[in-house]
Amino acid sequence: TKIAVFASGSGSNFQAIQEAIDRGELDAQIEIVLTDKPNAPIVKRAEKFNIPVFSFIAKHYESKEAYETEIVNILEEHEVEWVILAGYMRLIGSKLLASYANRIVNIHPSLLPSFPGKDAIGQALAHGVKITGVTVHFVDEGMDTGPILSQAAVEVVEGDREATEARIHAAEHKLYTTTLKKLFADEINLIH
Numbered sequence: 001t002k003i004a005v006f007a008s009g010s011g012s013n014f015q016a017i018q019e020a021i022d023r024g025e026l027d028a029q030i031e032i033v034l035t036d037k038p039n040a041p042i043v044k045r046a047e048k049f050n051i052p053v054f055s056f057i058a059k060h061y062e063s064k065e066a067y068e069t070e071i072v073n074i075l076e077e078h079e080v081e082w083v084i085l086a087g088y089m090r091l092i093g094s095k096l097l098a099s100y101a102n103r104i105v106n107i108h109p110s111l112l113p114s115f116p117g118k119d120a121i122g123q124a125l126a127h128g129v130k131i132t133g134v135t136v137h138f139v140d141e142g143m144d145t146g147p148i149l150s151q152a153a154v155e156v157v158e159g160d161r162e163a164t165e166a167r168i169h170a171a172e173h174k175l176y177t178t179t180l181k182k183l184f185a186d187e188i189n190l191i192h
């Protein structure tokens, strides 16, 4: 299964997916990493794994439609079948959604539909939840709103944000690869 990973930041989920592929746990190839932040740490990580990177600066384009048209061309050149969002901080527009209908997935660090959007971990902690978690979902035009594919619960470590974050990220790395594996094997039933 040929995939593309879209990211704007650290890229730890990218690395977890690539390492699962290298261990033979996920039958996929990351054909390209795409980023809207040319200086983000994800770029160095991708280079370390010899994965080509396409960087773009959104404001250099006339519109979302314009940069997404270029993105779709690149994805098609690489015969990408699935788009995997991993900390990509932009809403997906109608051009990409139409070209990759039901083929775009995202991971979010909360139990959706609670705490969508930015700083989900901070939102959950500020609310005082005792259990939070992570969600993998299909992407639609909304912010963290598409159909849920899988979730994992994470217990908050009281008074220790760093430890809670570490648990959440570890849960993400595990859940993303196991979910992609099922998704690519057509083993996820979305009827509920």
Ligand code: GRF
Pocket: 007, 009, 010, 011, 012, 013, 014, 086, 087, 088, 107, 108, 109, 172
């Ligand atoms: C993750 O917490 C993910 O859930 C959110 O952005 C973060 C990306 O982390 N959408 P990384 O860049 O994969 O380390």
